[in-house]
Amino acid sequence: MLKATLRSFLAHKGRLVLSALAVVLSVAFVAGSLIFSDTVARTFDRLFASTSADVRVSPKEDDFDESIPSGDVRTLPASLASRIDRVDGVAATHIDAEVENITVVDRHNDSVGPTTGAPTIATNWAPTDRSPVRLTSGHAPRGDGQALLDADTADKKHVRVGDTLTVLARPGSFKVEIVGIATFRTTNPGAALVFLDTDTAQRRLLGGPGRATSISVDAASGVGDAALKRNIGHVLGTSYDLKTADEDAKSAAEDLGGFLDIIKYVMLGFAGIAVLVGVFLIVNTFSMLIAQRTRELGLLRALGADRRQVRRSVLTEAVLLGFVSSAVGLGLGIGLAAGLIKLMGVFGMNLKSTEMVVGWGTPVAAFVVGVGVTFVAAYLPSRRAARVSPMAALADAEIAGVGRPLRVRALVGGLLAAAGAAALLGCAAATRTATASSLLVLGIVLTLIATVVAGPLLVRPVIRVLGAAFPALFGSVGRMSQRNALRNPRRTGATAAALMVGLALVAGMSVASASMSKSFDDQIDETLGADFTVQNANFVPFPQEVTEKIDDTDGVGLVVRQRFTALAVRLPDGDRVKTTAAGWDARLDDVAHVTYAQGTSAQALAPGHIALQKEFADDHEVRMGSVLPVEFPGGRRASLTVGALTDQETNDFGMRGGFFVGLSTLVTYVPGGQDSAVYVNAAPGTSADTLRARLEKALDPYPQVQVRDLADYKALVHDQIAVLLYLVYALLGLAIVIAVLGVVNTLALSVVERTREIGLLRAIGLARRQLRRMIRLESVVIAVFGAVLGLALGLVWGVAAQQVLALEGMEALAIPWSTIVAVVVGSVLVGLAAALLPALRASRLNVLAAIAHE
Amino acid sequence: MGDADVVTGVVAARARGLTKAYGSGETQVLALDAVDVEIARGRFTAVMGPSGSGKSTLMHCLAGLDTVSAGQVWLGDTEITGLKERELTRLRRDRVGFMFQSFNLIPTLNAAENITLPMDIAGKSPDRAWLEQVIDTLGLRDRLKHRPAQLSGGQQQRVACARALAARPELIFADEPTGNLDSRAGLEVLGFLREAVDDLGQTVVMVTHDPGAAAHADLVLFLGDGRLVDEMREPTAEAVLERMKRFDVVRGAIGDHPSPRT
Incomplete structure (x- = not known):
């Protein structure tokens, strides 16, 4: 056997x-x-x-979730190093003055940092045998105005020793001459590195001498890391974070x-x-x-x-x-x-x-x-x-018969479909995001299985309709191709299912993302009133200089700044919520439309006050005038009075509760923060185009921020949603490749199975061209069947997913018809492509051998 | 029959020096060895011979299904040797009707659709009156909507016969049309082929190894080892059987003669 x-x-x-x-x-x-x-x-x-x-000693970390950075750099006094030096078991200490997410530009004002989202890091040059880099040309930076650059960045951005770069640091921009190149000894994780001497780094990056971002400690020989950590802990207490290697x-x-x-x-x-x-x-x-x-x-x-x-x-x-x-x-x-x-x-x-x-x-x-x-x-x-x-x-x-009746499939498919539909309806009716999304997942899985199981049952009715025009258009060739596709519903169903799965996912995702885009558009239209926004794509804060440059630009009428900070709020119902809050300049109403359930912008932004979303407030027993204990980064604490409740739906992920305060309040408690966005209105008499041109000129030295009007801002949001879609399209691409393999497979095996029939057709006068067309049409019918099923399923999923999004404040529903038409047209092409080889093979069959085929 | 007959249209198909060889060199086998043959128009011709005599090959070559190694073949006054694949396909579609031993019908099409298939492929509309006559002659009136799987073997061959007749081709080739049928159904199909010739004026060439079947023809051509060895007019089953027995004698005498493919 x-x-x-x-x-x-x-x-x-x-x-x-x-x-x-x-x-x-x-x-x-x-x-x-x-x-x-x-x-x-x-x-x-x-x-x-x-x-x-x-052992590394660093400032005490908060337990906040910083979803949008505040730009604050936490430091500790450098003098701590001398205290640590005296601790038992310490061989040496090094001061670290390191800042991430800064911008370094060349003389054309182009950033030399990675374009991949990896950070640009500026730090002090203190080489030890543990440094990931070593000096490979030039000399170490000495004093103000000298720096090293890592070799990979220098290569990529064509920076040579002797070139001048500008570092846009928080305390202020400064020029440096590159005096040497440092090369990674180990794997370069993708960041760009700039090294300054320690004193320069402290003053230029951290804003003053005597500060450090952390202190590295070397253990004396024979002293374990854990023991050293304990020793230092005895001396410093609990006000710092200590970590072993x-x-x-x-x-x-x-x-x-x-x-x-x-x-x-x-x-x-x-x-x-x-x-x-x-x-x-x-x-x-x-x-x-x-x-x-x-x-x-x-x-x-x-x-x-x-x-x-x-x-x-x-x-x-x-x-x-x-x-x-x-x-x-x-x-x-x-x-x-x-x-x-x-x-x-x-x-x-x-x-x-x-x-x-x-x-x-x-x-x-x-x-x-x-x-x-x-x-x-x-x-x-x-x-x-x-x-x-x-x-x-x-x-x-x-x-090639019809096989057993499809009763079992009908029953199982019907039950699953009913359960799936019930789950999706439940998802639409649910009022909590968590419930709705788990029902959505359940519904998607159930309806997918139902469609796969019941697919063969749908073959007859759907293909009858799809191929109805075939006999009229293509005569008997069309009729035979339609009937061939109907011949074995199980096989056609399974072949089309492969395509269906991929297309259903795409259709669902594109409905969801189109709805998201539309919701954001609506929301931007509704809330954003400024002529221009100045910010970068991911809310990374920028130095004060940028805001000053905007203020100084001719024709600027109003400037409203926005900052963010992580915080924790103790609520009356006992919950401690970790979230991110925004801080706004006082004239918020001139650049944004906030709808209040109670209170006004003036009350919300008043010193010592805070505003939040009404729905969230109701859930946590917060009322107008409630006093909320708030913790800010660095251990600062405040009691803020609720000055307003908004009706805004919040969809800023990570900004639970929609908290915001006046900028002055935020600066009081997070003094080291930087602006994340600036909203600009033109002065009377200055046209938007003129102002834009002037702003862009003024901000040319700061490539990390861009000037955007309403349309640009929408485009930015669309691009960010599109990233998700590209991933889905890549998945679809793979699914289609395999689905095409499936169609090719089915057709090729069908051709083998129907060899005698093909021989007979050729004998009684079917031309090769006609035979190829017959197989192509069958393939197209199968592919379009898969596409129709997939799109129908995907649309249902998309609409259900939109119901979940609606709970998160994204209420618009948009069906991307152009995508859907493209998918249908694409499926025809897929069908044609899949038929190429099987059709060629069939048309090459020797007539006599085919007739005699067993 | 001389060349004059061709001009007057008495000959439906003919071959001159028709040779078909398989393989090459030492192992070459001649399936047909310089065969000269003419098929008379409006007659029922049977081709007989033992297995491997080349009778099927002859039919395939005459019908434009197979290429020839040497010689010439005409259908009517068209020389088909040298025609391109596309022209051959069109010729088979428009001017030749086929019946095979089995698997004659497209399973996805019903009887009516199978009958008109060659014309549908050509994009021509059938001659309605003729089609009705063929259908009635073959007694298929109440079977037209049936799929092949719903028909008996005999009915299926009648549908194949109707398809071969429907386009009123110059020539109908029938390859062992009764081979898969019981004797009653077989007789019925032979009767229809006879009627097609006598009443409908068609030309039929039938390859068979059954003397009883051959007896329905006007003329029996005997093939042996790729050559036309004999012919018999007004055949009877007994006479054909007697003639066929002589092949066995000859073959027995020659012994281990290699047999070409049929």
Whole structure:
């Protein structure tokens, strides 16, 4: 029996290629993502472990969630170092004066920082044997006006020793001459680094001598890090954070982990799509192979093989397929990881592919996924194979029948669909985001399964309608292609399902994102009244100089500043809420439209007062005039009086409660903060265009901020939503590739199955061109069927998802019709593309050989 | 029959020096060896011969289904040797009707659609009156909406026969049309082919190995080892059977002669 199985596997290997490809792709994504994240994790673990000081002393950290940075740099007195020096077990201390997220520009006012979102870091030059960089040309910075630049940035931005750069630091901009280049000894995580001498760094970056951002401590030989930490702790008390090298490396790795996790999850998303779509392909292939081999299986049964043996033979074939595909996929995954590592290099993160980490978990995962998926997918077909009766050996070769009635599918599909619909309706009716989103997920999963299960039932009615015009348009060729698509609803359904899954996701996501964009547009129209906003794309604060330049620009009528800070509020119901609050200049009403349930902007922004959203206030028993204890960063505390309650829906993620205060209040408690946005109105008599031109000229030296009018601001928001969509489109791309493989697979096997019929048609005069058209039309019908089902499902999901968004304040519903039309047109193209090879193959069949085909 | 007959349109198809070889060199096998043959218009011709005699190959070459190694073939006054694939396809579609032993019908089309398929492919509308006559002659009136799977073997062959007749082709080729039928259904189909010739004025060439079937023809051509070896007018089943027995004798005498493909 095993011999027969092997023979059969080898005999059909051509027909298994496409299924194998689907498995290969999903295994490759799984393996690639694991290898990549292991490699990155190992590299950074090593980097952090080798560069962390034995003990680091830094200002006490707050437990706030800083979703929008305030721009405040926390420092400690540098004199602390001399106190630590005297602690038992300390060999040496180093002052760190390091600022992240600054901007450094060249003489053309172009930023030399990374364009990838990685920070530009300015720090003091204090080389130790733990420094991640060493000086490779020039000399160390000496005094004001000298700096080092890291070699990668210098290379990329063509900066040479002797060039002058401008550092836009919080205390003020200053020019530096590059006097040397520092090169990474280890992996460059992608940031740009500027080094100043310690004194300059303290004054220019931190705003005064005698400050430090942290103090690194070296342990004397024989003293453990933990023991040293304890010793220092005895001297300094609890007013500072102390971390050993291990703890420091761990928290640095955690900070980076978020970013790496995103890459990992994206890759696993791709793997998931590949697996999901691949399953349909494999099920279909095995079903068709078994249908074609009915007589052969019947003969085996007639010769005495029992059902279990037949089933096992099919499953063995599947496992063989899975095993071979997994091995190939693993190899491809290593290549994929190498490619990703290269790609990271483009973004400035120089990982070495030679240090690629293939943990034991990777091959295990690869084979579990590959073999597992194939086995599961082949299970149902194998049971069907086992049911072939010995009589089948004697029956006529005509197969391709309708198969068993679809009653079970109708029942199961109907029940699932009803449950899914109920979940989606529940989601629409729910009033809490958490409930609504879990119902949404449940509804999506249930309706997806329902559509897959009931797909074959929809084949007849939908394709009758879709292909109704075919006989009229394409004559008997059209009629035959339509009927061929209807011939085996199970097969057509499963083939189209692969496409459906991908398109449903896209349709749903695009409805959700279009609705988000529209809601934001509406909200911007409703609330933003300023002629221009000056800010950068991610609310990173900018130095005071920028605001001063705006103030000084001719034709500026009104300037309203906005800052943010993290804070914690103790509410009357006992909750302590950690959130981010905004601080506004007094003339808020001139640049924004805030609707108040109670109070006014003047009351809200008055010193010592705070405003919040009414709904949130009601939930937490806050009323007008309530006094709320508030904690600000750095341990400052205040009691603020509720001056106004707003009717605003808040959709600023991370800004729970919609808290805001007057800028003067914020400056009192967070004195080191920087402006995050400035709203500008033109003075009477100055046109918007004139003002814009002047603002842009004045702000040219500050590439980190941009001037935007209402339309630009909307475009910015749209772009940020679009990033999400690009990811979805990439997933769709993969799903489509595999779905096309599925359609090709089905058509190719159908052509094999219908060889005699094709021979007959050719004999009685069907031209090759007509035959190709027949197969193309069938393919288009299948693809469009998948697209229609997918779009319908996706629209339902999108509308339900919008109901969840509405609970978060995004109330507009927008259906992106252009995307939908594009998807339908695209599916026709997909169908045409998928038919290319099968059609060519069919038209090349030798007529006589085809007629004689068994 | 001489060349004069071609001019007057008495010959439906003919071949001169028709040779079909498989393989090359030492292993070359001649399926047809310089065959000269003419098919008379308006007659029922049967081609007989033992397995491997080349009778199917002859039919395929005459019908433009297969290429020839040497020689010439005409359908009416069109030389089909040398025609391109596309022209051959059109010729088969417009001027030739086919019946095969089995798998004659497209399973997704009903009987009526199968019958008019060649004309539908060509984008021509059928001659309604003729179509009605064919359908009535073959007794398919109440089966038109049935799919092939819903028809018996005999009914399926009648539909195939109707399809072959529907476009009123110059020539109908029938390859073992009764091979898969029981004797009653087989007789019925042969009767229809006879009627097509006698009443509808069609030309039919039938390849068969069944002397009983051949007896329905006007003329039986005997093929042996790729050559036309004999012919018999007004055949009877007994006479054909006797003639066929002589092949066995010859073959027995020659012994292990390699048999070409049919």
